[in-house]
Structures are given as C-alpha cells and as structure tokens.
Amino acid sequence: MNDLSKIPKSDMAEPEKTMVLVLIALFPTLAAGTYIFGARVILLTVICIAACILFELLFCLAAGKVVSVRDSSAAVTGVILAFLLPSGFPYWMAVTGCFFAIFAAKMIFGGLGQNFVNPAAAGYAFLTVCFPEYINSLSFPNVASATGDIAAQSPLMLWALGKAEEMPTYIEMFLGFISGGAGSVCLLTIMIGGIFLIWKKVISPLMPVAFLLAVVGTALLIPGEDPLFHLLAGSTFIGAFFLAGDSSTTPAGKTGKIVFGIFAGVLAMGIRMSGMNIDGVIFAILLMNMITPYIDIMDKRIEKLASQRKKGDAI
Numbered sequence: 307m308n309d310l311s312k313i314p315k316s317d318m319a320e321p322e323k324t325m326v327l328v329l330i331a332l333f334p335t336l337a338a339g340t341y342i343f344g345a346r347v348i349l350l351t352v353i354c355i356a357a358c359i360l361f362e363l364l365f366c367l368a369a370g371k372v373v374s375v376r377d378s379s380a381a382v383t384g385v386i387l388a389f390l391l392p393s394g395f396p397y398w399m400a401v402t403g404c405f406f407a408i409f410a411a412k413m414i415f416g417g418l419g420q421n422f423v424n425p426a427a428a429g430y431a432f433l434t435v436c437f438p439e440y441i442n443s444l445s446f447p448n449v450a451s452a453t454g455d456i457a458a459q460s461p462l463m464l465w466a467l468g469k470a471e472e473m474p475t476y477i478e479m480f481l482g483f484i485s486g487g488a489g490s491v492c493l494l495t496i497m498i499g500g501i502f503l504i505w506k507k508v509i510s511p512l513m514p515v516a517f518l519l520a521v522v523g524t525a526l527l528i529p530g531e532d533p534l535f536h537l538l539a540g541s542t543f544i545g546a547f548f549l550a551g552d553s554s555t556t557p558a559g560k561t562g563k564i565v566f567g568i569f570a571g572v573l574a575m576g577i578r579m580s581g582m583n584i585d586g587v588i589f590a591i592l593l594m595n596m597i598t599p600y601i602d603i604m605d606k607r608i609e610k611l612a613s614q615r616k617k618g619d620a621i
Contacts, residue, residue: 325378331499338492343393355384357404386426389489403429444485500547509551520571545587555595562605
C-alpha cells in the first residue's frame, strides 16, 4: 500500500485489491474514532481522502503520467493522515498536509511503490513542524466521562507534565477513551485491523511485533518508566501496523524487517524520552525509512553468507 505501499511482486497485478483490504482494515478505527470524538472525524477523513486523490490526479495530469488514483493508494494515505491528526484540526491545514504527502513524499519519486518515506507519516511530520500548536490542541472525547476532566490532555502529555495521578487506566487507553489523534487512540480496532492485514498477507507480522517489543524492551531498561504505558500511549499501535508495516519504505527481507522494527522502536522511545517530540513514533519511522536501502543491502549480504555457508557444509 502507499502506507503499506510497495505491493509484493505477487500482488502487483491487483494493487486495487490490496488497497481495498487496507481500507477495510481501517474502517473499524474510523467507526471507533467517530464514536469517541464525533462526526467531525468522518468529515476530516473524507476531506483528506478527497484532497489526496485530487492532488495525485493533478500531478498525473500535469506530468503526463497515467492516472493512478484508481489504485486507491491516495485514499489510504488520506485516511491514515486524518487518523493521526486531532479531530478538531483545521481542514485547510489538513489539506496542506495532504499536498505535502502526495506531491513531496510520493508522486515526485514516481508514485505507488517508489516512495522512500511513508507519505502519511511525512505529511504528519510536515504539519507538526508547521503547525505544532494545532497538532497539540486535542479534542475532548464524547466519552470523556470515562477519564474525568483531564481527557483533553493525552496520556503522553500528562506523562510529560508529571501528572501521574491524572493518568487514565490501561483499559481506557486500550479502548481509546482518551484524547489523541482522531483515529490513533482506539488500540483495539487498530489491532483488529492489523491482524486482518497479517491474515490477508498484506503485511508481515515481523515488523509490527519487533517494533512493539522494542518499545516495551527499551522502556524496561529506563529506570522509572512503565513499559505497558509506553506500549499503549501515543501512535505506537498505528505506527506499528499501518506505518512500520509499509512495505514500500521498509526492508524486504525477514532479517531486515526485524532490524527495522527493533531500531524504530528504540528510536521512538529515545525521541520520546529526549523531549524533542512528545510521541516520537512518526519521526522514528521516517528516520528508519531513510536508511532502509542500507538495511536491505545488509540483509542481502547476510543471506548470501548464509547460502555460502550451507553450500560449504554440504560439501
């Protein structure tokens, strides 16, 4: 997909089918986000989808390329970008993020499967740099009664401020009864969607599992930090299944996927602990996207050495 966008060679004949599966996997989270934050989540998502499709269409027409919007990868980018944003995020700002995601992070490199960074993650990073006050202006959930009067602050914000006594419970964080991204708070539906993609062989389980274990393992090594909290907080789950699972911008080999996941998880925790970014997941994945070609080279060399060793043993 585009946010899992380099389709495996066996699936290249049916990219539309793959994108439809991704959209199906995202639907439960859209429903959950709408229940938690209201109908504005649907409108924000629709606007992002429309903007991404329009920008990709305009690029294709201007560049004289075959129109590629039928593969639905632009729609996937729009949905995931909308999910990362607060539900109250200004629409026009979201559209600028869609423009950056499609033009600067996808189409300029050749389109579907050729992008070297995840478009939705790149769009979110762009908006974080340009409009940080709006990115951090979270909406108050309709189910705020489950978390009290502190629901307008995300768990990571409370953690950064040292307000441990105001933290929501693990169950509330897992079900999404907290403030955060429009589609990144309900971990239950994100996990269901991720398992669906693994079942349909759209993504490999190696990457998300390695990423999640790395987040937990790194938190365990930091004195005073709660591993389960960091697993449930922020964009950890949506990053693991829908961003780190992007086969266009992550290593192709099994060893490479594990290496990518581990380093991305460690880096996400490092950024989170440094205070440079309250979440860290999106920027960690983007940084790892940039070194994916080198991981692929390492992976191929390891496979070659293993193959040579097997031949030597056979002799």
